[in-house]
Every structure is written in C-alpha cells, then in structure tokens.
Amino acid sequence: MRDELVAGSVDSRLAARLGTLRTERGWSLEELSRRTGVSRSTLSRLERGELSPTTSALGLLCTAYGLTMSRLLMEVETEPPHLVPAARQPVWRDDRSGFARRSVSPPHTGLRAELIEGTLDAGAVVAYEDAPVPGVEQHIWVLEGTVEITVDGAVHTVNEGDCLRFRLYGPSRFHCPGPARVRYALLIVLP
Numbered sequence: 001m002r003d004e005l006v007a008g009s010v011d012s013r014l015a016a017r018l019g020t021l022r023t024e025r026g027w028s029l030e031e032l033s034r035r036t037g038v039s040r041s042t043l044s045r046l047e048r049g050e051l052s053p054t055t056s057a058l059g060l061l062c063t064a065y066g067l068t069m070s071r072l073l074m075e076v077e078t079e080p081p082h083l084v085p086a087a088r089q090p091v092w093r094d095d096r097s098g099f100a101r102r103s104v105s106p107p108h109t110g111l112r113a114e115l116i117e118g119t120l121d122a123g124a125v126v127a128y129e130d131a132p133v134p135g136v137e138q139h140i141w142v143l144e145g146t147v148e149i150t151v152d153g154a155v156h157t158v159n160e161g162d163c164l165r166f167r168l169y170g171p172s173r174f175h176c177p178g179p180a181r182v183r184y185a186l187l188i189v190l191p
Contacts, residue, residue, distance in 0.1 A: 010090055013076035015049035021065050022047070036060040055094040059128040068132045070114045070188055074107040098124030098176075104185075116186040120147065122178030131168040137189040139165040145182035148175040158184075167191075 022032050022043075033040045038057050045051040046061075053061070062069050073092060084105060093100045098121030105115035120126065140149065141163045149156050150173040151166050158164045176182040 010073070010076055010092065011052050012049050014053070014073070015047055017072065017076050018053075018061060019047035021061075025065075032061075032064065035064045052094075055097050055099050055126050056128075059132070062132040063128075063130045066133065068107075068114075068136060068188060068190070069101075070103060070116060071107050071132075073101075073103060074114075094126075097126050098181075099126050112190045114188050116188065117143075117183065118174075118186055119181055119183045120174060120176035121181050122176055124181075125173065125175045127171065127173040129171050131170060131172075133190060134169050135191040136168050137165070137191070138168055139163060139187040139189075141185045141187075143183045143185060145180050146177060147182040147184060148177055149173070150175075 022029070027035070029040045029043050032038070032043055036043075036057075038060055042051065042057070046053050046057070058069055058072070062072055065072070067075075073090065089102050089104055090106070091100060091102045100119045102117040103114070104117050105113075107114045140147075140158060142158050142160050144160055146157060146159050149158055149164055150171075151164075151168065152170065156164050
C-alpha cells in the first residue's frame with residue numbers, strides 16, 4: 001500500500017514536471033512529438049497525468065530533455081535527505097514491460113553518482129534509443145539472475161555476481177532471458 005501511495009504522488013508530480021520541461025523550452029506538443037517519436041496525444045495524456053509513461057517513452061523524453069531518468073525522477077521528489085531509508089526510496093514500475101526501478105541513492109545537488117536497484121521479469125526487454133547524457137558512466141552489478149545488456153552493438157551476458165561497466169553514447173538494451181527475474185544494482189556517474 002505504501003509503494004502505491006508513493007507511486008501515485010510521484011506520477012502526478014512527474015506529469016506536471018514533463019509539462020514544465022516542454023514549456024520551458026518553448027516546444028509545442030507537435031515539436032516534442034517530432035523530437036521523440038511519441039504521439040502528440042500520448043504526450044498530452046502524460047502531461048495531464050491520465051497515462052503513466054512506459055520505460056521506453058520516459059527514456060525518449062529524457063533524451064529529448066538531456067536528462068537521465070534518475071535525474072528526472074529526482075526532480076519530482078521532495079528534497080532528498082542524506083540518509084535514504086529503504087521505506088523512502090522511490091519505486092517506479094512499468095508493468096507493461098516488467099521493469100521496476102528503486103532509487104536507492106537518488107541524485108543530489110553536488111553529487112555526480114546515483115545508485116539504482118532494477119528488476120526485470122523473465123522474458124522482459126527494455127530498450128533505450130539513445131544515451132540520455134552522452135558519455136554517462138554506468139556500472140551494473142547483477143545481484144540475482146542473468147541479464148543480457150547490449151551496448152555499442154555488443155551483447156554482454158551478465159550473470160549473478162558479475163559487473164558490466166561502460167560509458168554510454170548510444171542505444172542500449174536490457175533483456176532478462178530467465179528462467180527467473182533479474183535484480184541488479186546500477187551505478188550512474190554523470191560525465
């Protein structure tokens with residue numbers, strides 16, 4: 001129940017922030033649609049809070065705005081404390097793709113790194129068309145299961161205990177081949 005309450009308030013603040021980001025740039029819905037490939041009607045519904053964005057749509061929007069997903073989600077949270085108790089770590093879910101994201105150590109002014117716990121259901125695929133911030137450094141440590149991560153056209157099978165690290169400049173893809181879900185820690189360091 002607590003996660004549902006947190007998610008609901010995050011979703012409404014996220015909708016408002018998406019609208020603000022677009023208007024700050026002076027973009028119409030048509031312009032944002034052209035930049036992201038997301039339909040104008042979907043963008044309108046996202047900004048009104050009638051629709052929760054998919055991971056893919058949120059990734060496209062973050063790229064258009066030059067933000068990491070974590071940074072955008074941090075912006076819709078209240079001021080993050082130095083100590084982030086587990087019960088206060090925001091969780092965002094995309095039930096359609098089978099992806100869940102817990103912001104363990106959310107972005108904070110003056111810090112370049114953030115820590116995320118991600119889970120993907122067996123068979124789930126999440127793809128990002130571009131790096132939200134070119135050259136962003138990522139370290140992915142698999143805590144349970146296996147994930148296949150495609151970076152620069154190369155597929156890396158990352159098993160429990162393994163760590164994949166890279167700088168991201170283009171598209172990436174996460175696939176959980178199963179048979180169980182994968183749970184991993186993702187460290188993001190801005191350039």
